[in-house]
Amino acid sequence: MVNFKKNSLAPISALKYLFKKPHTVRYPKEDLNVFYLKGVSPRYRGLHTNDLSKCIGCGSCAKVCPANAIMMVESKDVKPANKFAKTVRPVIDYGRCCFCGQCVDVCPTRSLQMSREYIHSFHPKLSTSSEKEPETVVEDFIWRPDQTHADNPGYVRT
Amino acid sequence: MMFFLKLIQSIGVGALSISVGLLFMGIGRKITARIHRRYGPPAIQNFIDVFKLFSKNSISHGFAYDLGIIAGTSALLAAVVFLPVGQINLFPANSSLIMILYLMTMAYLGMAMGVSSSGNPNATIGISRALTMMMGYKVPFAAVIFSVYIFARTGSLTNIIAAQSGGLLNWNMIRLPFGFIAAEIALQGMLGEKPFDMAIAPAEIASGPMVEMSGKYLGFGMLQHAVGIFLETGIMVNLFMGGAPNVWIFVIKQFELFFIALLVNAILPRFRVEEGVSFMWKIPLLLGVIQALIVVL
């Protein structure tokens, strides 16, 4: 049993870190490299990506979302993959999404995936008056996921 | 004519003490950060902080509040003028040490008057702790000064420095070893470093006396702390390390003492108030009295 007797010279051993290299990740210059990929983990649940051609617009991701963050919105620029496919596509409101990944698990055609991107911040312009500011903030965080971050897949359904 | 020359020189010494104090605090944050295994802020961070604080607008709590905080900083600046810094020795009067000690306690009392009129209970608890802690470390420090006076048989700092000239061997640090250790622990209390910083305890009383200081008042508080560092380490250098031929060696010697205080600061938690005072009156007071007896006999 290690003894924990009061010893006033014990804390001095902490001073050896004066000459050791700190283990800080200096974020803007360096990035986390603990995994075989640089940056966040290979399975990270970040912002969504959606393969608009594979997606059949069934809406099960919208129904399963615990934060009610997904709306199915009509999108013209999409040709349906087969005759069942509707032309509605999921639109995710990042003011609601809790990044739990249940929509990725329940997507029947595995088109909705999560990427390893996570940086997004929004500064409401000075010109917008206070009354309209809450609406502009909510609009800015509602997107339709598409293939922009597809090259950086994170939490995908195997 | 001599008056204007003295005025400009004393403003120079005041500015030197503020910038050296702030530089020490900046380097100190970097060193404690290294012990925490991280990179600290840039060394000039405290200059940026002070400039930012003076650019904010601040909330006053009445005339006594403003007077108290300004009194604190100006008393310390007045004390710095009497300190012989390297070869600059503005007022070589023979009782400059007593003057400095009196002005230092004046600074704390001014701060106490201002802060306790801010009405925040945290501030009153904090300042009552600061004053009891000051009583704690002043007693051994007085014993040490008494022994130095008897040893050098003179009251003025310039003669004490002269008595120590000539080589490391006849520094007071070597000739009065117990006095130096007692003064070193008292210095830890004066600087308000970790084992004795229960006055500014953020976790218990939300940073004690500085709880209502915003903007410019906090800027003055930071200046006061910077000048305090310069002054207290300066007294120790003059008393025990034989002054310095020029200013740069003086600053380097000051940094040695401040470095020791930093290391102790990083690895110890803080005492309770009466534990701190009882610690101060046990070992350092004993060493001071032994030193005084050795010198007297």
Add this chain to the structure above:
Amino acid sequence: MSEWKELADYFRGRSMWMLHYCTGCGAIELPPTMTSRWDMERFGVVPMATPRQADILLITGYLSIKSLKRVVYTYEQMSAPKWVLGFGSCTINGGIYWDSYSVIKRLDKYIPVDLYIAGCMPRPEAILDSFVKLRELIKKGEAKGYEKYVKNFEWYKANQDKVFRRTTPVLKKPEEVTKSA
């Protein structure tokens, strides 16, 4: 006079003091950012104990009505050039508590927010990235949330009173009243 303002803004961006107040569940990502692994002190951001000394107020996650009242007190105690950072999705549109009776949905109706950060609890990297972005905004002089609070004070106060000073019950009486004692 404007060079003085630019110089002041330059220095204000370099030393933003953060208020040590964990309002919501996002506060669990602040200790790693403050301590040795991510170390936000490199940007001059230091946790301060009282609103008087702080410049930025971090609303980390959701706010229940009770803690919104304390946040409004704290926000009004801070001295003038002050900024608010909204962490996570709960400050934007209610997050996962969209149907909760005691959590506010849009933070912007109660206090002006200067920067919103996406993420249901943004990572330490996202927090450090937001400090860098806030520094740019301050240097460009665009982060003026505190002036907007003073300009539309009545509108903000009206929203806050709607939530704090309710005199009548919110729900219409259900048909079969099972009023307890």
Add this chain to the structure above:
Amino acid sequence: MLKHVEKLRGMGLEANPLKDWEFEVSVPKERVAEVLSYLKSTGFKAFIHLACVDWIDEGEFELVYNLESYEDALQAVVKTRIPRNNPTMESMISIWGLCQVYEREVHEFFGIEFVGNPNLKPFFLENWMDIPPLRKDFNTLVYSEELFEFKEDETHGIKAPKRIEHK
């Protein structure tokens, strides 16, 4: 564990084991104090929690007292039913001082009046004038839409068949 269950059945209450270290006892309202003090005397010294379930169809509240005995590692779940309109229940403060806090919370969320509990002041909610929130007939979505002025579209834009709403 079965020794306890037989003893309780002997006292005219119906008890059945849930798992090899947990059993439940359902007790009429008046005998709760007697059963709790009996269990406390036979070793169930730790009071774990007091929960309340709102059976709105049968018009009853169900109070669940959960006790634990550290000597023989057992868990007792004591259940009782009280009527739903102006529900009152005698307070268990005399047996465990701890119940004051749990009863105050159940009073605030369900509106059950605990006779003998000194402070039943508001606890978690400030300035609350509606019916107690955790009751089944309190609709939290309508409340938050009214108070925080937003409209929620629960159909997610899907023209799906109408969902079977519970009540």
Add this chain to the structure above:
Amino acid sequence: MELRPLNVSNTNDKYKTYELFIGPNHPGISGNFSYVLDMEGHKVANVTPDPGLLHRGFEKLMERRLWTQNLALIPRICVPEPDVNEVAYCMGVEHLAGIEIPKHAQYIRVIVLEMARIAAFLFSFAGLGGSTGLYTAPNWSIGDRDYILDLFEWLTGGRVYHIYQYPGGVKKDIPDGWLDKLLELLDYLESRLPEYDNLIFRNPILQKRTKGVGYLPAEKAIKNGITGPNLRASGIKWDIRKAQPYLVYDELNFDIPITGEGDAFARTLQRRLELEESIKILRQCANQIPDGPYKVKIPNPFQFRVPAGSYYSKVESSKGEFGYYIVSDGDVKPYRVYVRGPSYSVGLYYANEIMRGMRIEDVPVWIHTMDICPPDFDR
């Protein structure tokens, strides 16, 4: 003229005590919670806890969501240690639905629980260091805790909220190379423990600050519903993992340290010794884990119904006994879920009794050594 005894103050009683807030905005508190203290000088005369600042009405929200949707909501209850909620909820649902999860998944659950336990213990060291002024301790311990979060991020995809358990097992299998990274981390943590001993536990001033603070005898601990390390620090040998083993704890050998003095220092020492036990458990799990399926197939979320019944499932968390009382009436949504947080009775009921007469310096030390987690009782 008889003299008035010294300690009777001549002011009337109304001004005897002044009000001080260990308020929501206070660095000594580990979360958003406030005590209203009536102070006499620097001693506490009376305490009225003022909870509700983190109240989100979880139990109401859980009644409006499907069984598996709740899994995204549940980790947000106790923030320093979210996995305990997920495992307790999943065990309750599996018991009601009669699902038996494979051995491989049970081992993964024990690994996740013990890693979260180590992270929460390191977090409590940081709290102690922060409240007594030893700022090196939080920097070291939260820096090491970050390495555990990196492993969590690799295994589950999320840093703090893992949303990884699922009724019927876990969502994804262990990635290859993860287990030897775990063993590496355990060796690193083992090498760090002596340094923590020297800095925190043998520090003379820290022992002076924590010895004798908040003394808690054994029977008072039971009477006030205190569980977990605080109970074991008062001398009672009760650990749910040993007494009522769940998952695979009966196949692992580990012992329960008892420090027994019952004061603040004994509680921190208790957490440090249990951290060593958790490292031992993790090493055994990493070596003994069998291969096999990581989950059992369950119907998709919209048709997953749990047969009617009620059950109280509990897990030994780093703060005490974390329990879920789940009532289901056979519908797609739970009928009622009651969450029993370990620091409920400590923070709200026992605080008034212990804090009377305590000094202002010891209040944050007591709060951090009892490891009070405010979202537990606000829910």
